[in-house]
Amino acid sequence: MTQYEGITRRGMLGLVGAAAATVPLDSGAAGAQAASGEVTVRMTVNGSATSLTVDPRVTLLDALRERLQLTGTKKGCDRGQCGACTVHVDGRRVVSCLTLLATLDGASVTTIEGLADGDRLHPLQQAFIEHDGFQCGFCTPGQIMSAAAVIAEGGARTDAEIREQMSGNICRCSAYPGILAAIRQARTEMR
Amino acid sequence: MTVSPIGREIDRVDGPLKVTGSAPYAADYRPEGLVYAYLVQATVGRGTVRGMDVSRAEAAPGVIAVFTPFHPLPLKSPSGESGENYSALQDTAVRFRGQIIGLVVADTFERARDAAALVSADYTVTPSRTSLADAGPGVPQGLVQKLAPGVSSIDAALASSPVTITTSVSQHAHHHIAMEPHATTAVWVDDQLTVYCGAQSPQRAAATIAARLGVEPAKVRLICRYTGGGFGQRSPVWNEALLCAAAARALRRPVKLVLSREQVFTAIGHRAAVRQTIRLGAEADGRLRALSHDSDGELPAAGGWQMMPGRDTSAVAYRTPNIRIDQRLVTLDTPPTWSMRAPAEAPGMFALETAMDELAVRTGVDPVELRLRNYATEDPVEGHPFSSKYLDECYRVGAERFGWSRRTALPRSQTDGDWLIGMGMASALYPAWRQPASARARFRDDGRVAVASATSDVGTGAFTMLAVVGADELGLPVSSIAAEVGDSALPPGGVGAYGSSVTTSTVPAVQAACRAAVKALVQSAVDNPRSPFAGLAPATVRYRQGRIEANGRSVDFRTLLRTMGVPHVEAVSTSAPDKSASQYKFHCFGAHFCEVRVHRLTGEPRVNRFTSVFDVGRVVNAKAARGQLTGAIIWGIGHALLEADPIEPDGRFAAASMADYLVPVHADTPEIDVHWLDRPDPHISEFGARGLGEIGLVSSAAAIGNAVFNATGIRVHDLPITIDKLL
Numbered sequence: 001m002t003q004y005e006g007i008t009r010r011g012m013l014g015l016v017g018a019a020a021a022t023v024p025l026d027s028g029a030a031g032a033q034a035a036s037g038e039v040t041v042r043m044t045v046n047g048s049a050t051s052l053t054v055d056p057r058v059t060l061l062d063a064l065r066e067r068l069q070l071t072g073t074k075k076g077c078d079r080g081q082c083g084a085c086t087v088h089v090d091g092r093r094v095v096s097c098l099t100l101l102a103t104l105d106g107a108s109v110t111t112i113e114g115l116a117d118g119d120r121l122h123p124l125q126q127a128f129i130e131h132d133g134f135q136c137g138f139c140t141p142g143q144i145m146s147a148a149a150v151i152a153e154g155g156a157r158t159d160a161e162i163r164e165q166m167s168g169n170i171c172r173c174s175a176y177p178g179i180l181a182a183i184r185q186a187r188t189e190m191r
Numbered sequence: 192m193t194v195s196p197i198g199r200e201i202d203r204v205d206g207p208l209k210v211t212g213s214a215p216y217a218a219d220y221r222p223e224g225l226v227y228a229y230l231v232q233a234t235v236g237r238g239t240v241r242g243m244d245v246s247r248a249e250a251a252p253g254v255i256a257v258f259t260p261f262h263p264l265p266l267k268s269p270s271g272e273s274g275e276n277y278s279a280l281q282d283t284a285v286r287f288r289g290q291i292i293g294l295v296v297a298d299t300f301e302r303a304r305d306a307a308a309l310v311s312a313d314y315t316v317t318p319s320r321t322s323l324a325d326a327g328p329g330v331p332q333g334l335v336q337k338l339a340p341g342v343s344s345i346d347a348a349l350a351s352s353p354v355t356i357t358t359s360v361s362q363h364a365h366h367h368i369a370m371e372p373h374a375t376t377a378v379w380v381d382d383q384l385t386v387y388c389g390a391q392s393p394q395r396a397a398a399t400i401a402a403r404l405g406v407e408p409a410k411v412r413l414i415c416r417y418t419g420g421g422f423g424q425r426s427p428v429w430n431e432a433l434l435c436a437a438a439a440r441a442l443r444r445p446v447k448l449v450l451s452r453e454q455v456f457t458a459i460g461h462r463a464a465v466r467q468t469i470r471l472g473a474e475a476d477g478r479l480r481a482l483s484h485d486s487d488g489e490l491p492a493a494g495g496w497q498m499m500p501g502r503d504t505s506a507v508a509y510r511t512p513n514i515r516i517d518q519r520l521v522t523l524d525t526p527p528t529w530s531m532r533a534p535a536e537a538p539g540m541f542a543l544e545t546a547m548d549e550l551a552v553r554t555g556v557d558p559v560e561l562r563l564r565n566y567a568t569e570d571p572v573e574g575h576p577f578s579s580k581y582l583d584e585c586y587r588v589g590a591e592r593f594g595w596s597r598r599t600a601l602p603r604s605q606t607d608g609d610w611l612i613g614m615g616m617a618s619a620l621y622p623a624w625r626q627p628a629s630a631r632a633r634f635r636d637d638g639r640v641a642v643a644s645a646t647s648d649v650g651t652g653a654f655t656m657l658a659v660v661g662a663d664e665l666g667l668p669v670s671s672i673a674a675e676v677g678d679s680a681l682p683p684g685g686v687g688a689y690g691s692s693v694t695t696s697t698v699p700a701v702q703a704a705c706r707a708a709v710k711a712l713v714q715s716a717v718d719n720p721r722s723p724f725a726g727l728a729p730a731t732v733r734y735r736q737g738r739i740e741a742n743g744r745s746v747d748f749r750t751l752l753r754t755m756g757v758p759h760v761e762a763v764s765t766s767a768p769d770k771s772a773s774q775y776k777f778h779c780f781g782a783h784f785c786e787v788r789v790h791r792l793t794g795e796p797r798v799n800r801f802t803s804v805f806d807v808g809r810v811v812n813a814k815a816a817r818g819q820l821t822g823a824i825i826w827g828i829g830h831a832l833l834e835a836d837p838i839e840p841d842g843r844f845a846a847a848s849m850a851d852y853l854v855p856v857h858a859d860t861p862e863i864d865v866h867w868l869d870r871p872d873p874h875i876s877e878f879g880a881r882g883l884g885e886i887g888l889v890s891s892a893a894a895i896g897n898a899v900f901n902a903t904g905i906r907v908h909d910l911p912i913t914i915d916k917l918l
Contacts, residue, residue, distance in 0.1 A: 058301060072212015076849075121211070130202065132815070136369070136420040136649055137208075138420060176825065
C-alpha cells in the first residue's frame with residue numbers, strides 16, 4: 001500500500017463515520033452532530049450511562065482506551081485481523097477497531113472491565129487462569145470476550161467448533177490448548 | 192510443613208490482572224498533558240530524500256509538530272551495539288523501504304495519524320539489492336571445521352562416503368508478531384525521563400535510550416511490567432522509541448507513539464531470510480562420516496542480527512569425524528533483521544533434520560534408530576562432554592507415547608478417506624545459557640516478601656518463577672511472595688529475557704538473595720533494641736518458614752518488623768556460573784513426533800497431533816513450562832506451513848500485515864502431548880534448571896516436513912509447505 005492510498009482509505013473511514021453520525025435516528029435528538037464537526041454519542045458502557053462528543057473518525061476501540069480509560073481492550077492490529085479488541089455491543093461480539101463510535105448511539109457496550117461480578121471473576125476469567133490460557137496476556141481480554149459470546153451463541157459444543165469459532169482471536173504466544181481447555185470448563189459453569 | 196511448589200502446577204501470579212484487563216502495558220499509561228505521535232515511513236527501497244512537503248500536515252487541526260530529516264530531533268549515533276546502525280532523521284539516506292523519515296505529533300491519535308498521511312516526500316531512487324539468491328553467496332563469517340587425521344577436506348570426506356545426501360532448503364523473512372505492537376509513552380519531569388516501553392532487558396534498554404539521547408544513564412527509567420510478547424523483537428531499542436522520547440523532550444510534554452501493525456513489519460527487525468545446504472556422508476548403515484552445513488543469511492545494510500544457523504545445530508547434534516560449517520552473510524537493502532525465537536536454531540535444525548530424514552529414507556534405517564546410531568555424548572567439534580544429556584530417553588519415551596511403531600516407512604501407505612496420513616520425527620537441541628544475574632529479596636512489614644529482579648516477563652512466566660523459587664527458599668506459600676520485574680530501577684544485574692536464559696540464570700540469584708535476606712533479618716533481630724531477640728548471638732537465632740525462633744520464642748517476620756519499627760529488611764545478591772562450567776557443553780534436548788494429513792485432491796496439509804519429549808533440566812513451574820513448550824511447537828506449525836514474507840524487487844515486503852503474514856490460529860492447533868524428563872542438570876547450577884522457552888520451536892517444522900514426506904512422498908525444501916507444492 002502506498003502512502004497515497006493510505007490517505008484515501010483513512011479519508012473514507014472519516015466520511016463513513018460522519019455520514020453515520022448525521023443519519024437521523026428514531027430517538028430524534030440522539031446522534032446529533034455538534035457544531036465543531038464532532039459527534040455526540042450516548043451509550044451504556046459496562047452498565048453505566050456514558051456520553052461522548054468526539055471526532056467522527058474515532059473508533060470504539062480508541063474511545064474506550066483514550067477517552068474512557070478502559071485500557072483492558074487492546075489494539076493489536078487496528079484492522080480487524082487479530083481479535084485483541086473484541087468487545088460486546090448489544091450482546092454481540094465485535095472488533096472494536098472496526099466499529100466507529102458514531103454508529104453506537106443508544107448501544108450497550110461490555111468490555112473486559114465489565115465482565116467480572118465485582119471482585120468475583122467471571123467463570124471464563126477463572127478458567128483462563130487455571131488452564132494457563134495466556135502468556136503475555138495482551139490478547140487475553142479479546143479472547144475472553146470472544147469466548148463469552150461464543151458460549152452464549154451456543155457455538156462451543158465441540159472442540160472443533162471452539163477452535164473454529166475462536167480462530168478470529170490470534171494468540172502469538174499460542175496458548176491455544178489452554179484457551180480451549182478454559183472454554184470447555186467455563187462452558188459447563190456458565191450453564 | 193509447607194510443600195515445596197517447585198515443579199508443581201502453579202497458576203501465574205500475574206493472572207488475575209491479565210484476565211481482567213487491569214495489567215498496564217506501554218500504551219495504557221495516560222499521563223497528564225499527553226499528546227500522540229505517528230510515524231512517516233519511506234515509500235522507496237533505497238535512495239535519498241530530496242525534499243519533504245510538510246505544509247499540509249502542519250496546517251492540519253491539532254498538529255503540534257512535524258519532525259523530518261530537514262527538521263530533526265537530535266539523536267546520537269549507535270555505538271558498538273548490534274541492530275540498526277543509524278539513527279532516524281539524522282540524514283536523508285533511505286536504506287530500506289519503511290525506514291522512518293518523519294514523526295507527526297498532534298493532540299489526538301486520529302489527528303496525528305491523518306496528518307502523517309498528508310506528508311509527502313520526493314526521493315532520488317537507486318536500485319535495491321533484495322534477492323538472497325541473486326546477491327549471494329555472502330561473506331564468510333564463522334567457519335567451524337574439524338577433520339579427522341589424514342582427511343584433506345570435507346569434500347574428500349564426503350566423496351569417500353558410501354552414501355551421500357545433498358539437500359538445500361530456504362525460507363523467507365519471518366516476523367515475530369508479538370500481539371502488542373511496539374508502543375512507547377515517554378514522560379520527562381525536569382531532566383528525568385520515564386519511558387513506558389515493552390522491553391526484554393529493561394536495564395540495557397534504559398542504558399541505550401540514555402546513550403542515544405545523550406543523557407546520564409541515571410536520568411532514564413524504563414518500566415515494562417507487562418509486555419505483550421517479546422520473541423526477540425524487544426531486546427534492542429528501535430528508532431521509534433528513541434524518537435518518541437526525543438519528541439517528548441523537545442515538546443516538553445508526554446508523548447505516546449504506538450506503531451500501526453503494518454509499521455511494525457518494517458520499523459522493527461525480522462528474522463533474516465536464509466538459504467542453506469546440508470551435505471551428509473554416511474556408511475551404508477547410516478553412521479555419519481561427514482557433515483557439511485553452508486548458509487547464506489540476509490544481513491541488511493541498515494544493520495541487524497547475524498544469521499548463523501549452523502554453529503549451534505550441526506556443530507553439536509551428531510557424532511561425526513568430519514564437520515564443516517560455513518556461515519555466510521549477504522548484504523541487502525532490506526529492513527533490519529533481528530533475533531526471533533530460536534533465531535538460528537529453528538532454521539538450522541530444519542535443514543539438518545530434513546537431511547537426516549532423507550538419509551533415513553536412503554539407507555532404510557528407521558529415523559529414530561538413525562539418530563541413536565549417531566548419538567553424541569560430547570560436543571563433536573570441541574570435545575567437551577555434555578553437562579547432562581538424556582536425549583536417548585526422549586526418543587524412547589516419545590516413540591512410546593506417540594505410537595511410532597505403528598508408522599510405515601513407505602510414503603503414501605496410510606490413508607484415512609481422502610487424506611494421506613504421514614508420521615515424522617526430528618530431534619531438537621538448544622544451547623543452555625547461564626549469565627551472571629542479580630535479585631533482591633525484601634521482608635516487608637505487611638507480611639509479604641518482595642522478590643525482584645530487573646528482568647522482564649514477556650509471557651514467559653518470570654513473575655511466577657520468582658514467586659515459586661522465593662516461596663520454596665523461604666518456606667512460605669507462593670501467595671506470600673510479591674514478585675517484581677520489568678523496571679530498570681530495580682537493582683543492577685537483571686538479565687534480559689532472551690536466549691532462554693532467565694530461569695537458568697535468575698533462580699540461583701533468587702536463592703542467594705533469599706538466604707542473604709534471612710541472614711539480614713536475623714542480624715536485625717539481634718541488633719535492634721526493640722526486638723525480642725535483642726542481644727542474642729546470631730548463631731542461636733534461626734529462621735523457619737517465615738518465623739524467627741530462639742530460646743523457645745517464635746515470632747513471625749511481620750510482627751518482628753513491626754515491633755522493631757523497621758518497614759523492611761532486604762538483601763541483594765548476584766550469582767554467576769562456576770569456573771568449572773567451562774569444561775562442559777550445556778544444551779537442552781528434545782524429540783518431536785508428529786502426524787499429519789494431506790488431502791489427496793487439494794493438497795491441503797494439516798497437523799493431526801504432536802508428541803514431544805524434552806530434557807530441559809529441572810522445571811520450576813509445570814504450568815508455565817507446558818505453556819512455553821506447547822506454544823513453541825505451535826510456532827513450528829507456522830514455520831512449516833504458514834509463515835513467509837517474500838520481499839519484492841523494489842524492497843517492499845509482500846506480506847506486511849496480519850492478513851497476509853499468516854501465523855497459527857486456534858483452528859491450526861492439534862492435540863499436543865508435551866512431556867519432560869525431570870532430570871536436574873548437575874553442572875549448570877545447584878538448582879539444575881536449563882531454559883525451555885525456545886527449544887519447542889527447534890525442529891518441530893522438520894518433524895512436520897518429514898511427516899508430509901511420509902504422507903505424500905513429496906519433499907518440500909522451500910518453506911512454507913503450501914498446497915501448491917503438494918500437488
